[in-house]
Amino acid sequence: MLSIGDLSKRTGVKVPTIRYYEQMGLMGAAERSEGNQRRYEKTDLERLAFIRHARDLGLDIPAIRELIALSRHPEMPCADADKIAADHLVAVREKIAKLQRLEHELERIISHCDGHSIEDCYVIRALSDHGLCDGEH
Amino acid sequence: MLSIGDLSKRTGVKVPTIRYYEQMGLMGAAERSEGNQRRYEKTDLERLAFIRHARDLGLDIPAIRELIALSRHPEMPCADADKIAADHLVAVREKIAKLQRLEHELERIISHCDGHSIEDCYVIRALSDHGLCDGEH
DNA sequence: TCTTGAACCTCTAGTGACTAGAGGAATTAT
DNA sequence: ATAATTCCTCTAGTCACTAGAGGTTCAAGA
Structure with missing residues (x-):
């Protein structure tokens, strides 16, 4: 015990x-x-x-x-167990896809920022202006 | 207003x-x-x-x-703002990597399951026995 | 056998970013 | 004037734990 x-x-x-x-x-x-x-x-x-x-x-x-x-x-039958795993796999793949979109957006924002002051910081500007984004999110 | x-x-x-x-x-x-x-x-x-x-x-x-x-x-200077975005990017990439490992593990478990009953369901067996896994997680 | 210290018990509250609902007051449209 | 809608604050719930308080039991050494 x-x-x-x-x-x-x-x-x-x-x-x-x-x-x-x-x-x-x-x-x-x-x-x-x-x-x-x-x-x-x-x-x-x-x-x-x-x-x-x-x-x-x-x-x-x-x-x-x-x-x-x-x-x-x-x-x-083990179909139910398989379905739980398969459904979860779908959810995991969706999360990955979403995070990859974020990854690209962040990469783009960061790479564009070569300013020296907040005034022309692309990170801040991109957040303020959704129009500067590539895709929709 | x-x-x-x-x-x-x-x-x-x-x-x-x-x-x-x-x-x-x-x-x-x-x-x-x-x-x-x-x-x-x-x-x-x-x-x-x-x-x-x-x-x-x-x-x-x-x-x-x-x-x-x-x-x-x-x-x-906008270094602080850049750092926030860059740190977040690192975190996002880590999450993606982790989810991709899960994705592969789930794919493998599901694909191995061709049994018809719970008794020999690979999904259940893999969960019970960590030794059936590919990588460590 | 006794004592000490570690491990155990239950219960409550906190985490993050909201969301839902109660009960009541203000505003807007008819 | 009245009815419908929107607004206010406050509390509690989500998920999978984690931390802590306050108290009890266990195992090992003296």
């Missing part, structure tokens, strides 16, 4: 975060010691690694909750 | 957001009508467009506050 601190050390997930995951229904109520402290088993270690991995990939808590629910039904 | 609603319509910034910007010190306290309602002038319109544009580029409120302060000193 592991304490919450042990679990934390082994997974790299902070103690308050583990409690938070329990609250959010990702971790399931742990067993308790006589003195009301949480006690975990190896399966909890795997569960937490799963959650952490999904979070690292950017999945949000409701999505992870659903994946956990799915993983409890090994006989079901 | 414009009401807050007029300002909102002309800039596309929602009314509560304008009040929020005032609270955050980006907008400066507006004049008031006899009945205590905010009244704006054209300069406020430009200011708000500036803020909105900076936000669209992803700059946060402290950065915008600083840019506004700088723009009030036209004789100062």
Whole structure:
């Protein structure tokens, strides 16, 4: 049996975060010691690694909750799980595209600025005047 | 003189957001009508467009506050303003790189999944077992 | 066995940039 | 004059945690 601190050390997930995951229904109520402290088993270690991995990939808590629910039904088709991942991939790609537009706009603004004083600073001017932008955003 | 609603319509910034910007010190306290309602002038319109544009580029409120302060000193060198933009560009590029790593990982996980049931779903398996990942994240 | 110090417990509040809603006052149009 | 709309302030909610207060339990050494 592991304490919450042990679990934390082994997974790299902070103690308050583990409690938070329990609250959010990702971790399931742990067993308790006589003195009301949480006690975990190896399966909890795997569960937490799963959650952490999904979070690292950017999945949000409701999505992870659903994946956990799915993983409890090994006989079901895996289309639902695939869809969660695929939807997330679409969202990630949209974010990338948006950030790349920002990147180009910032590059352009910065490269145009060769003034020496705020008065003719292109950064400030570009922000003031949307007409100086390339694309729309 | 414009009401807050007029300002909102002309800039596309929602009314509560304008009040929020005032609270955050980006907008400066507006004049008031006899009945205590905010009244704006054209300069406020430009200011708000500036803020909105900076936000669209992803700059946060402290950065915008600083840019506004700088723009009030036209004789100062513009290195500070450039630095704010350049630092932000670095942050944007880091976010892009991180998201691209996620993109590839998700692509790989999804493409490997040709199972029909949860039991052998690669999405679930990959999340459970970090060893199935390509890179580290 | 006792004591000390670390780890644990619950609960509340804070993060950023808004957004939503309550309850009431001012303004504008009819 | 009245009705509809807009405005005011204030509080609380979003997301995934993080920090802290104030108190309890546990494990190791004396």
